[in-house]
Amino acid sequence: MNKIISKERVYAAVFAVLAFACLFFLAGITLVLFKEGLPLFGKIGLGDFLFGSRWYPTHEDAEYGILSLLTGSLWVTTGAMLVCLPLGIGSALYINEIAGDRQKAVLKPLVEILAGIPSIVFGFFGMVIVAPFLQKLLHLPTGLCAFTASLILGIMAVPAICSLSEDALSYVPASYREASLALGATRWETLIKVVLPAAGSGISTAAILGISRIMGETMTVLMVSGGAAIIPHSFFQPVRPLTSTIAAEMGETAVGSMHYHALFAIALVLFTLTFIFNIAAEILSRRYRIKLGLQR
Amino acid sequence: MKRVKTALNDGHDLFNGGYSVREAPPRPGANQFSRAVWNKQTAQKAGFFLLFMCILLTLLFLGSIVYFIFAGGGKVLTWGFLTQWPRNAMTEGGIFPALLGTFYLTLGAIIAALPLGLACAIYLCEYTPGNLALNAIRIGINNLAGVPSVVFGLFGLAVFVKFFGFGVSVLSGSLTLGILILPGIISASQEALIAVPNSLREASLALGATQWQTIRKIVLPQALPGILTGVILSVGRAAGETAPILFTAAAFYTRRYPDSPFSEVMALPYHIYALMTEGTHPRQQTTIAYGSALVLLILVLFISGTAVFIRQRQRSING
Numbered sequence: 001m002n003k004i005i006s007k008e009r010v011y012a013a014v015f016a017v018l019a020f021a022c023l024f025f026l027a028g029i030t031l032v033l034f035k036e037g038l039p040l041f042g043k044i045g046l047g048d049f050l051f052g053s054r055w056y057p058t059h060e061d062a063e064y065g066i067l068s069l070l071t072g073s074l075w076v077t078t079g080a081m082l083v084c085l086p087l088g089i090g091s092a093l094y095i096n097e098i099a100g101d102r103q104k105a106v107l108k109p110l111v112e113i114l115a116g117i118p119s120i121v122f123g124f125f126g127m128v129i130v131a132p133f134l135q136k137l138l139h140l141p142t143g144l145c146a147f148t149a150s151l152i153l154g155i156m157a158v159p160a161i162c163s164l165s166e167d168a169l170s171y172v173p174a175s176y177r178e179a180s181l182a183l184g185a186t187r188w189e190t191l192i193k194v195v196l197p198a199a200g201s202g203i204s205t206a207a208i209l210g211i212s213r214i215m216g217e218t219m220t221v222l223m224v225s226g227g228a229a230i231i232p233h234s235f236f237q238p239v240r241p242l243t244s245t246i247a248a249e250m251g252e253t254a255v256g257s258m259h260y261h262a263l264f265a266i267a268l269v270l271f272t273l274t275f276i277f278n279i280a281a282e283i284l285s286r287r288y289r290i291k292l293g294l295q296r
Numbered sequence: 297m298k299r300v301k302t303a304l305n306d307g308h309d310l311f312n313g314g315y316s317v318r319e320a321p322p323r324p325g326a327n328q329f330s331r332a333v334w335n336k337q338t339a340q341k342a343g344f345f346l347l348f349m350c351i352l353l354t355l356l357f358l359g360s361i362v363y364f365i366f367a368g369g370g371k372v373l374t375w376g377f378l379t380q381w382p383r384n385a386m387t388e389g390g391i392f393p394a395l396l397g398t399f400y401l402t403l404g405a406i407i408a409a410l411p412l413g414l415a416c417a418i419y420l421c422e423y424t425p426g427n428l429a430l431n432a433i434r435i436g437i438n439n440l441a442g443v444p445s446v447v448f449g450l451f452g453l454a455v456f457v458k459f460f461g462f463g464v465s466v467l468s469g470s471l472t473l474g475i476l477i478l479p480g481i482i483s484a485s486q487e488a489l490i491a492v493p494n495s496l497r498e499a500s501l502a503l504g505a506t507q508w509q510t511i512r513k514i515v516l517p518q519a520l521p522g523i524l525t526g527v528i529l530s531v532g533r534a535a536g537e538t539a540p541i542l543f544t545a546a547a548f549y550t551r552r553y554p555d556s557p558f559s560e561v562m563a564l565p566y567h568i569y570a571l572m573t574e575g576t577h578p579r580q581q582t583t584i585a586y587g588s589a590l591v592l593l594i595l596v597l598f599i600s601g602t603a604v605f606i607r608q609r610q611r612s613i614n615g
Contacts, residue, residue: 011508018415023436032454090350109604114358116600118536120565155357188340216444218539278442
């Protein structure tokens with residue numbers, strides 16, 4: 001009997017170790033980014049790095065200011081959110097509140113399947129079809145610009161935002177809807193005045209996770225955003241977001257050079273930003289669960 | 297409650313304040329009450345239409361991507377395209393080595409991530425640690441899921457390629473992809489384990505089985521379809537990711553088959569990227585890229601379709 005108990009303890013311990021090993025990866029990523037990124041700040045200050053507008057890493061007199069890259073990320077992310085938030089949340093509302101059972105049985109899996117389209121395919125589509133089309137339509141000097149990138153990224157994020165908001169909507173207790181309808185409200189009034197406010201923080205969680213994902217998206221922006229490291233003055237100028245800078249330049253950089261460290265420092269900035277967003281989403285979703293009295 | 301729900305979904309107007317949406321709008325000059333009702337109904341119609349347009353637009357956009365890739369890649373896609381090597385500086389021939397490379401990378405990623413992810417899920421659901429550990433692991437995993445894919449690539453470059461000295465290789469790429477899909481595997485397995493009814497565990501324990509025996513012989517077999525769904529979805533994710541393998545595994549062109557875990561490989565998603573950005577024959581390369589994109593799209597849609605189908609069936613069995 002003692003043998004069995006000690007064997008059970010060993011199993012429990014093994015699983016515990018493996019579970020915490022998963023945490024080590026996050027710690028490892030943080031550690032590596034700091035270790036490889038920090039040497040840059042021995043050479044230039046944090047302020048010059050974040051707010052310097054000149055990114056010339058390969059020049060003889062190299063400059064590592066990422067303001068133009070940051071603004072590039074900001075523009076593209078903002079644009080993409082303008083596309084994907086209304087479409088994603090609207091679709092979720094339709095699927096969860098309006099569609100009948102039969103429509104739901106088709107739409108839900110369809111959205112889930114389309115969520116699997118890889119980002120490289122979106123990038124390719126943007127490069128071959130959308131960019132030339134927009135260039136001709138709007139008489140732009142180049143179709144590869146912040147606008148195209150926002151559009152493609154926005155559409156790409158819709159299925160994810162839709163699934164996440166749909167989850168949030170499905171947690172709203174049926175009694176809320178029934179009470180509202182029983183008071184004589186129409187389905188539309190119920191949706192706008194009862195269901196949407198009740199699911200508000202859940203949907204905000206979806207939106208924040210969406211921002212974090214769009215900001216971290218790499219291949220699509222690398223292919224369609226144009227890649228010019230300038231501070232953009234309009235949506236129709238090419239930009240070079242943080243992610244595509246890393247992806248485009250790391251391949252041609254000597255390991256251990258200042259440029260290499262600068263790219264890790266960019267990754268650190270990116271990681272910090274997405275980390276903040278993820279923690280915010282975590283806090284919001286916990287509050288949401290408490291508000292609706294859900295255990296999980 | 298169920299009846300109420302279906303009544304709503306079927307579009308009956310039972311709970312619409314007693315006024316049917318389908319009723320004809322009142323004539324001008326009708327009394328105030330019915331005008332208010334009419335306004336409400338118009339608002340509802342407009343609102344529902346707007347939401348319908350949202351989903352329609354989404355499906356239209358996504359559908360058009362699938363359509364254009366099929367239209368452009370359909371001409372190129374032949375049996376030879378799948379089984380031949382590239383020829384004439386990537387302007388002719390097939391994509392066989394890229395397919396093979398993607399297969400190796402994906403397989404490696406699953407082998408690396410599945411045991412660890414499953415163990416983590418089992419620990420969280422079956423051994424239910426204290427709140428502190430539970431929250432720490434959960435927040436850690438959620439954040440790992442939110443790390444941008446290119447950052448995984450940098451991590452792989454610094455740790456697997458340089459620090460462990462695996463070089464640009466299948467091994468480095470697989471491990472990097474493995475970490476990337478780990479959160480997905482954990483949460484899918486967790487969901488599958490939670491869905492197993494507690495009465496089964498209790499019955500097994502009451503019969504004198506130990507906890508490990510209960511997990512291995514009762515809980516895991518029950519949770520298998522759910523876990524499988526998660527694994528399949530992760531396969532689709534790993535097969536389509538480009539940024540993590542950019543610096544850890546992928547090569548534009550290799551002459552030989554990858555013969556060891558330490559050889560670099562071609563991979564389907566990277567092949568598309570490289571064809572569009574490198575090389576000297578843009579037009580012919582775009583044609584090949586179309587074909588590659590089509591193959592990748594079919595592959596990934598098929599994989600995620602299978603997973604969604606299994607999940608759907610499982611849900612309807614479970615009620």
